Amino acid sequence: MTGWTADRIPDQRGRVAVVTGANSGLGLVTAAELASHGAHVVLAVRDTPAGEKAARRIGGDVEVRELDLASLASVRAFAATLADDHPAIDMLVNNAGVVLLGPRRTSADGFELQLATNMLGHFALTGLLLGNLAAAREARVVTLSSITHKNAHLDFDDLMFERGYRAASAYGRSKLATTIFGIELDRRLRAAGAPIVSALAHPGLTRTNLTPRAWEHRGRFGRLIAWAGLLATQPVAQGALPQLRAATDPGVRGGQFFGPAGLWETRGRVTEARLSREAADPAVGTRLWAAAEELTGVRYL
Template identity: 45%
Template sequence: MSFASQSRPWDVHRLPSAEGRTVLVTGGNAGIGYFAAEQLAAAGAVVVLGSRDRVKADAAMVSIRSHVPGARVRHLRLDLADLSSLKTAADKLDLDRLDAVVHNAGVALDDPPRQETGDGHELMFGTNHLGHFALTQWLAPLLSAAPAARVVTVGSFAARSERLDLDDLQSTRDYRPKRTYGRSKLAQMCFGFELDRRLRAMRSTVLSVVAHPGGALDSLTPSRPPVSVTTTGERLRALPSALLVQGKDAGAWPVVRAVLDPEVRGGQLWGPRVFGLRGAPRREPVPSHMADPAVTAQLWNASAALVGTDPRLGFR
């Protein structure tokens, strides 16, 4: 495995080699996850698409291979809303080690009513946060076996304006879809920063990094049939928005940098350069409400209790 010189500026179009590395991308069949998978495959990584939908995963693999000749990509059936299935999914990776996992998959609902997973958790909080929290436990031995593995948690710009209600994490008393979604992404980001603290305390070689895509629109995203198609008309109508936001291909850049850049360190936050909404990836200051140790520790313990897992998550 070789990396570019650390003195060279990061170039999203000239990524360091990821040969010899295996990366699991949850939700790698669409959106940000798809483009992160495509870019990581182009850098030489073996990419595993974690998706509950085999048909969509197959379409994504066809597209990646058409844009990245020789791409090494495969599917892992993964349903983050079904906590009991996650250990089996991790076992089916059939790997000696895992170099990185990108916690990207997510559910976003726009309208009521409130929905729940089969385990009885609010759907967005249960899938976006609890599913990834639980999955991390089963991946911990594989990540610990790699020389310098990374857990990259994909948050959202929307989380900046939200605050967790630790007494109502699952929005049972006051459910508003957009706010509940933002809080589920905030919970993910808090998880990433708390995981970093815990990994450093145990002197683990695994790094926990948080990234977000900024403002990423389908209408500014290159077509990837059969995964997605953006018409010329849609792109033309969206052009004025490109002054502030970008496509999902560019939204994946901070995620890919968090996985591959040898200068990235645990506990960092990476996002787009221009107002945190668009542009090349850069390191951002961590908002205090995302990394407050008292809040993140309470969230961690509550999450462990909800999913019935060991709070240490099995790292070493």
């Protein structure tokens, strides 16, 4: 397999990188690569003992901070202390995510849990750190999408999926919302002349711990399905390359979207990925942005 690899990451010394969900999976690989190339990496994690374990595994210049993206109070507390300690933030990788199967669950703020964690928490976090990102030279925001966004549709009359809830559909909607956020953020940064690049990435089908967790409640049969599915996926180190390229490649432009090149974007070398029509629609972006500002109480530009 050829193409862009982690060996092409430039020297990151002197740069501050924040990676959400950095204690496992794609986030752990991303944090480790950034640290190994000299960045000071903030591991933003819900489970701090797991974060400390990850920090010991990574080594280098890392710190662990508690962040629960499903709680706006936690997001605000995290952003306030981080902003004080790091006046300039060079990189924010909005990597953390949750995938659920089973009954509908809600966040601390009453939002559908997958939308709350995957999109609304990151929307609030990015907005609260925007001044710190603007203070850095050539700052980046990287938002993690998914190929599931291509088959999803937002229902603005029922954003919280209170009617006819299906967990898999709710996940797809949350990742569509996340994708729209990253693209709309780029539009607004450009319009404001802000010195920040907003780029996106998706990992294709990658062996992370999300799928087994989602099927655990279905017993032995569910676990067999989960692990059989993982056999068809690519290694997590390969799956992390699109977001690492979006975060570090000097040639990345705002609004670029990276993912695997092979087999319907499920695996392979890193290339530019395709957005769904709904994700790319500026009218949808404007409408979702207004809804996210209202729901989170965080206003940007």
